Amino acid sequence: METDPKPLVMVDAALFTIRNQQLCLILSRRKEPPFEGAFALSGGFVHVQEDSDTEMAARRVIRHKIGFDAPYLEQLFTFSGAARDPRGWSVSIAYYALIPWALVEGNSSISTFPVEEVPALPFDHGQIVAKAVERLRGKATYSSLPIFLLPAEFTMNDLHQIYEQTIGTRLDKASFRHKILEQDIIEPITGHFRVGAHRPAQFYRLSSKALTPFERKI
Amino acid sequence: METDPKPLVMVDAALFTIRNQQLCLILSRRKEPPFEGAFALSGGFVHVQEDSDTEMAARRVIRHKIGFDAPYLEQLFTFSGAARDPRGWSVSIAYYALIPWALVEGNSSISTFPVEEVPALPFDHGQIVAKAVERLRGKATYSSLPIFLLPAEFTMNDLHQIYEQTIGTRLDKASFRHKILEQDIIEPITGHFRVGAHRPAQFYRLSSKALTPFERKI
Numbered sequence: 001m002e003t004d005p006k007p008l009v010m011v012d013a014a015l016f017t018i019r020n021q022q023l024c025l026i027l028s029r030r031k032e033p034p035f036e037g038a039f040a041l042s043g044g045f046v047h048v049q050e051d052s053d054t055e056m057a058a059r060r061v062i063r064h065k066i067g068f069d070a071p072y073l074e075q076l077f078t079f080s081g082a083a084r085d086p087r088g089w090s091v092s093i094a095y096y097a098l099i100p101w102a103l104v105e106g107n108s109s110i111s112t113f114p115v116e117e118v119p120a121l122p123f124d125h126g127q128i129v130a131k132a133v134e135r136l137r138g139k140a141t142y143s144s145l146p147i148f149l150l151p152a153e154f155t156m157n158d159l160h161q162i163y164e165q166t167i168g169t170r171l172d173k174a175s176f177r178h179k180i181l182e183q184d185i186i187e188p189i190t191g192h193f194r195v196g197a198h199r200p201a202q203f204y205r206l207s208s209k210a211l212t213p214f215e216r217k218i
Numbered sequence: 219m220e221t222d223p224k225p226l227v228m229v230d231a232a233l234f235t236i237r238n239q240q241l242c243l244i245l246s247r248r249k250e251p252p253f254e255g256a257f258a259l260s261g262g263f264v265h266v267q268e269d270s271d272t273e274m275a276a277r278r279v280i281r282h283k284i285g286f287d288a289p290y291l292e293q294l295f296t297f298s299g300a301a302r303d304p305r306g307w308s309v310s311i312a313y314y315a316l317i318p319w320a321l322v323e324g325n326s327s328i329s330t331f332p333v334e335e336v337p338a339l340p341f342d343h344g345q346i347v348a349k350a351v352e353r354l355r356g357k358a359t360y361s362s363l364p365i366f367l368l369p370a371e372f373t374m375n376d377l378h379q380i381y382e383q384t385i386g387t388r389l390d391k392a393s394f395r396h397k398i399l400e401q402d403i404i405e406p407i408t409g410h411f412r413v414g415a416h417r418p419a420q421f422y423r424l425s426s427k428a429l430t431p432f433e434r435k436i
Contacts, residue, residue, distance in 0.1 A: 004265050006224040009309055046298075047222050048307035053299035078296045078311045080264075081271035089266035091227055091309065093296045 007080070008090040011058040012043035012125065014076070014132035015066070017101045017112060018149050018165050023136075024112040025129060026099065027121075028065065034086050035122035039111065041129070043092070058095040066104050070097035072148035076132055084124045092123075096132040098148040140166045144185040147206055155194050155201040159186070184209045225298070226308040229276040230261035230343065232294070232350035233284070235319045235330060236367050236383050241354075242330040243347060244317065245339075246283065252304050253340035257329065259347070261310070276313040284322050288315035290366035294350055302342045310341075314350040316366040358384045362403040365424055373412050373419040377404070402427045 015026035027039040042065045044057070051057035055075065062070050076094040084090060104110060113119065115133050120126065140146050146166040150158055160176050180186060187207040193200035233244035245257040260283045262275070269275040273293065280288050294312040302308060322328060331337065333351050338344065358364050364384040368376060378394050398404060405425040411418035 004263065004267060007227045007264055007266055009225045009227060045222065046225055046309075048225055048300070049222060054296060054309065055298075075295060077293060078272060080273075080311070082266070091264075091272065091311070093298070093309070 005089070008085065008088055009046045009054075010043055010085075010090060010092045011046060011054055011061055012041045012079075012092045012094045012123075012128055013058050013062050013070075013073075014041055014094070014096040014129055015062065015070070015099050016096065016115075016132070016136060016149070017099045017104065018162055019101045019112050021161065021165055022114040023133075023165050023168065024114050025118055026066075026104065026110050026112055027118075028110050030122070038122045039113075039119055040122050041125045046093075054093040055095070058093070058097075062097055065110070066099065066107060068103065070099060072098040072145065074135075076128070076135060079124050079128060092128075094128045094132070096136060098136075098145070100149055100151050102151055137167055144183075144206065147185070153189060153192070153203045153205055155203060156180075157201060159204065223307070226303065226306055227264045227272075228261055228303075228308060228310045229264060229272055229279055230259045230297075230310045230312045230341075230346055231276050231280050231288075231291075232259055232312070232314040232347055233280065233288070233317050234314065234333075234350070234354060234367070235317045235322065236380055237319045237330050239379060239383055240332040241351075241383050241386065242332050243336055244284075244322065244328050244330055245336075246328050248340070256340045257331075257337055258340050259343045272311040273313070276311070276315075280315055283328070284317065284325060286321065288317060290316040290363065292353075294346070294353060297342050297346060310346075312346045312350070314354060316354075316363065318367055318369050320369055355385055362401075362424065365403070371407060371410070371421045371423055373421060374398075375419060377422070 017024050017026055028042065030036050030038050030040050042061050044061045046054055046057045051060060055073070058073060059069060073095055076096050078091060078093045080091040082089045118129055121129065136145065140163065146162045147159065149162050149166065156177055159180065160171065160173055163176065164171050185207055186204040189203045189205055192203040194203060235242050235244055246260065248254050248256050248258050260279050262279045264272060264275045269278060273291070276291060277287060291313055294314050296309060296311050298309040300307045302310070336347055339347065354363065358381065364380045365377065367380050367384065374395055377398065378389065378391055381394065382389050403425055404422040407421045407423055410421040412421060
């Protein structure tokens with residue numbers, strides 16, 4: 001059995017949202033040392049008497065920060081070593097989550113930064129963010145992932161924008177529309193349209209097909 | 219700071235090889251409780267005074283098992299919770315590695331099982347194996363990964379077989395050859411041929427391009 005000192009075990013979560021048409025990271029200031037007052041990812045120690053596994057620990061930490069369960073949460077990578085945290089040899093199981101901006105807009109304890117303008121972060125949070133952005137952008141191109149950044153009902157235009165903003169490149173509108181409809185990951189909501197200056201725009205929602213394998217885990 | 223009991227922190231490694239033209243998992247019998255005598259993955263606790271991070275812990279465990287560093291090692295996923303190990307709430311940072319069969323052929327402390335015929339395994343090792351096979355097969359189709367299952371020098375025929383065996387499906391020989399050469403991940407070794415019953419077969423080796431991003435980490 002184990003005789004060595006045990007590592008510290010924590011979870012850290014990179015929370016993404018789309019704000020002002022830009023992919024942003026949600027950060028908040030640390031309330032305790034080390035690095036008190038610095039912007040950092042949401043994180044915390046695993047509580048073995050409370051958390052059934054590290055994913056539940058990440059959910060607890062995120063819920064504590066934003067007040068509700070993240071619509072999409074995925075394990076990213078585990079970071080570890082003697083140097084990453086001044087408190088000692090530690091393991092951080094890192095996650096990333098997608099949060100629709102409308103759900104956190106009034107939260108005064110969080111700040112958002114476009115992913116290209118994230119400040120220097122304590123610990124190895126900069127590395128965690130870089131890996132999370134890479135994973136999100138890589139996966140966004142072949143999955144329904146960006147849809148989790150939208151409210152439950154959205155137009156084709158909303159969807160096109162959110163894919164462009166998540167991936168970070170322009171996408172031809174006509175071929176995007178064709179590709180999305182072909183994949184059966186969204187479905188029109190019968191009789192439900194956005195009415196405005198232009199012709200009415202059909203509202204869509206995620207189809208049951210989009211929920212596998214990218215299950216909406218609320 | 220942390221007051222809760224800390225989780226146990228360990229690494230587990232799924233070692234793959236190609237034997238008798240089949241993708242196989244390398245297992246060995248556990249030498250101590252729990253599950254003493256059962257076939258299981260190679261694993262062990264993280265030693266904070268010895269390992270600089272969990273990857274180095276995985277390398278140490280693998281080196282201890284097979285006598286040398288794994289030519290390819292990648293972090294897979296972190297498994298955790300109160301139930302996965304009878305010794306207590308634990309975190310296992312799981313890795314997978316690719317090992318050319320020629321390098322372990324004489325090792326009497328290991329056994330190989332085709333990935334479709336793996337016996338029931340203790341802990342959550344069955345889940346780890348399932349995820350590792352999925353990752354390896356998914357990644358093999360668009361990377362130089364299977365090459366790490368070969369010796370340093372190989373023919374186009376060797377390479378075609380190893381891709382078929384790793385991915386688990388037939389691949390058209392001519393288009394495979396075309397695709398591989400197009401990607402510049404291998405290069406011919408000038409003047410070096412396998413001579414046999416057929417016409418001489420050119421030997422190849424990994425090109426420097428294949429080493430990024432799938433770096434051969436010896």
